[in-house]
Amino acid sequence: MFRKVLVTAAMLAAFGHAYAAVDVNTANEDALRGIKGIGPSKAKAILDERNAHGPFKDAADLGKRVKGMGGHTIERLQAEGLAIGPAGAAASTQVAAAATGKEPAATAAAGAAQKGAAAVAVKK
Template identity: 40%
Template sequence: MGPWFSCKALVLGLLLMGAAQASDRIDINTADASTLQQGLANVGPHKAEAIVAYRRQHGHFLRVEDLTRVKGIGTATVERNRQRMTTGIMKSPAAEPPRRALPASVPRR
């Protein structure tokens, strides 16, 4: 097993680690207070409950930056946890540019 095998193993490990981290993100729109508290830095029980209460009263967060609307959550907390969070909201298909319709074929005579 030469150096190429070790290099390939390292690259594969990094790829798998990145995929695992992406799937381990906390959805701030569905997570309960316990999950928020355990998974996010500088978020204790009071802030976690405040996030859940805000979400119940105002609806889902569209962007992770919207978390700063919760009392006690500042931009520093959002930035520190940005890679750990997701809103779980995908871009709507309407955001894509519309496709041009092909002209109808004209029957030959």
């Protein structure tokens, strides 16, 4: 019984953490500052670098391009909910879809394909 409660609590925590992810490539200053460990100056440095040289490819790219963002710092920020790179982009798309109640076309097509239905893209 205790094991079931523990597993349920862990699943709920993981589920909540997945929807709390902040993508470094799309977040504004307020969203970045919402991550524990990122203050106003670090958020500004991230945004300035992203605006000057484009999106971050991965954690190593973020570490190289933003002063003061070493490997351990980035790992800690990722544990706090910072998402970086392609995986982060997919997570933020799902979060945005959940928040607006709309499903992105790619996600809808993938879901339809998994169910065995034909997917048709409709342009609005």
